[in-house]
Amino acid sequence: MIASFRMNANSKSTSFLVCVVLVAVVALGCRDMRIGSRVKPYFYYKNGKGHYCIPTDPHTYRGAIVRDFKADEDTFETVPLPDDALPNALPYARDRSHVWLGIKKIFLQLKAADPETFTVISEDGRYAKDKNSVYYCGVRLPDADPTTFAILTRPYAVDENHVFAGHEVLEIADPETFEVLEHGYAGIPWELELDIPKLRSTTRQPTSGLAKDSTRFFFGVTAIEPADYDSFHFVGHMYAKDKLQVYFFQVGNPNVEQVLDADPGTFQLGESYPRAFDKNHYYEFGRVVKPR
Numbered sequence: 001m002i003a004s005f006r007m008n009a010n011s012k013s014t015s016f017l018v019c020v021v022l023v024a025v026v027a028l029g030c031r032d033m034r035i036g037s038r039v040k041p042y043f044y045y046k047n048g049k050g051h052y053c054i055p056t057d058p059h060t061y062r063g064a065i066v067r068d069f070k071a072d073e074d075t076f077e078t079v080p081l082p083d084d085a086l087p088n089a090l091p092y093a094r095d096r097s098h099v100w101l102g103i104k105k106i107f108l109q110l111k112a113a114d115p116e117t118f119t120v121i122s123e124d125g126r127y128a129k130d131k132n133s134v135y136y137c138g139v140r141l142p143d144a145d146p147t148t149f150a151i152l153t154r155p156y157a158v159d160e161n162h163v164f165a166g167h168e169v170l171e172i173a174d175p176e177t178f179e180v181l182e183h184g185y186a187g188i189p190w191e192l193e194l195d196i197p198k199l200r201s202t203t204r205q206p207t208s209g210l211a212k213d214s215t216r217f218f219f220g221v222t223a224i225e226p227a228d229y230d231s232f233h234f235v236g237h238m239y240a241k242d243k244l245q246v247y248f249f250q251v252g253n254p255n256v257e258q259v260l261d262a263d264p265g266t267f268q269l270g271e272s273y274p275r276a277f278d279k280n281h282y283y284e285f286g287r288v289v290k291p292r
Helices: none
Strands: 002-008 015-021 025-028 042-046 049-055 064-069 092-094 099-103 106-109 127-129 134-136 156-158 163-165 179-182 190-193 196-199 210-212 217-219 222-224 233-236 239-241 246-248 275-277 281-284 287-291
Touching: 042 099, 049 099, 106 190, 106 196
Parallel strands: none
Antiparallel strands: 002 015, 015 106, 025 064, 042 049, 049 064, 092 099, 099 106, 127 134, 156 163, 179 210, 190 196, 210 217, 217 222, 233 239, 239 246, 275 281, 281 287
């Protein structure tokens, strides 16, 4: 059974089409595809069909879940990974007409992908491209230019006109002056709902990482517009400050909050997140908890 559906990939509501192949689930042994002592998911062709093998016990060959799907025997192959690919890089397969991706128990067919020019371009397998588009975990990046696309320190990437964090576009970032200050992460944008892959909402798809351009700073995809750009710096533990204000932000929260009554000159971190203090108060999660 094949189900096709449309989903919004970002705030620009760019639609893309992913064909999800829903197939029978059977249990059988998995061939030896290991991450050290662990067995990892992989694709193979057998008995006239393509198969995606997902070990239910990552330490053994047994109890594999196999999703089978129609594929062309003559042209079926796994998509080569980069030379520097990580042991747990996401697996892909293709034939003359299709591209498939496996993300743990999530199995996707990339409906718009061009099999002939499809290439995995990141060590973790999350970024890939073809002659027309760039993809993050199977999500087509809106308006991304594959000819100028470049991966920066994770989770950021750029092309001639855009900055990306995972599959999201930093709408107001300037690619020419964009600079990564500290690496972070962007998670898998998919989740299963009744065995059907669904894109997570942006509030449930957190990103981290620190960056800046000529006018703003960024925490993941969250833009921070400081009161004083030149004195702004990240303090740590989700706090930042400039000479005029103190700021608090969290993974998964798109809003940046001003820490009211904080003294920027003496504000510093406490012994553990999310604690902080200045000459007048103690703070937790960006709020005063008691006087000092």
